[in-house]
Amino acid sequence: MSLEKFCQTHPASAELRGIMEDKKARDGHSCRSLIGLLALDIAQAGGEGMRELTRRFSHSEVAMRFDSESLSSIDPETRDALNRHHAAVVFGISVVNIEDILCEGEFDIRQWCDRYNMAISGTPFRGMFPEIGTKGKDVERLTREQQLFLSSCASRDKTLLIFFDEGRKSLPVGLKSILEQPGRLRQIRSSVFPIYSERARFLVG
Numbered sequence: 001m002s003l004e005k006f007c008q009t010h011p012a013s014a015e016l017r018g019i020m021e022d023k024k025a026r027d028g029h030s031c032r033s034l035i036g037l038l039a040l041d042i043a044q045a046g047g048e049g050m051r052e053l054t055r056r057f058s059h060s061e062v063a064m065r066f067d068s069e070s071l072s073s074i075d076p077e078t079r080d081a082l083n084r085h086h087a088a089v090v091f092g093i094s095v096v097n098i099e100d101i102l103c104e105g106e107f108d109i110r111q112w113c114d115r116y117n118m119a120i121s122g123t124p125f126r127g128m129f130p131e132i133g134t135k136g137k138d139v140e141r142l143t144r145e146q147q148l149f150l151s152s153c154a155s156r157d158k159t160l161l162i163f164f165d166e167g168r169k170s171l172p173v174g175l176k177s178i179l180e181q182p183g184r185l186r187q188i189r190s191s192v193f194p195i196y197s198e199r200a201r202f203l204v205g
Helices: 003-009 017-029 034-054 076-104 110-119 144-156 166-170 173-179 183-189 191-202
Strands: 107-108 139-141
Touching: 003 034, 003 191, 017 034, 017 191, 034 110, 034 144, 034 166, 034 191, 076 107, 076 110, 076 144, 076 183, 107 110, 110 139, 110 173, 144 166, 173 183, 173 191, 183 191
Parallel strands: none
Antiparallel strands: 107 139
């Protein structure tokens, strides 16, 4: 399911709430909110789109990094589409982890990386590993001040988009380091925000 198919199967209308509630009941996601399920679906759509776009590529034993240098040899149209779908993967997984952070008061970067690596499996791109930005710690506990601030942000914006803007300042270091990679937030805001926000509003009203 690419982002295009995601938009077809997840209509930006009141009908979406029923679709997501059925999915929650059917797939046993009792602990995940409808917003979290929407984020999971958009991450899955991004990964499937990446697989579709790279199906014709030569998959060597050495995986490519997902960066501007590796993408420079790809034609511009495919490169732009890959960037959009990759942004959907990073965004969706991050929203799911933010929901977990709000519930558990900690961020496990191994869990983020496992979800990311699963989402991009079957593509020629290299997975992500937990050594980034955590100062040697896989699990970061939130301070009391962080918890209060993040809870306040979530209560003001139940779509959780606030955490990709002003709420980002109190996110755990590991998650911030992922989101603040060069060009990443700009791509997420331009490619994924419009699709997600148009639909999320029907799940939080």
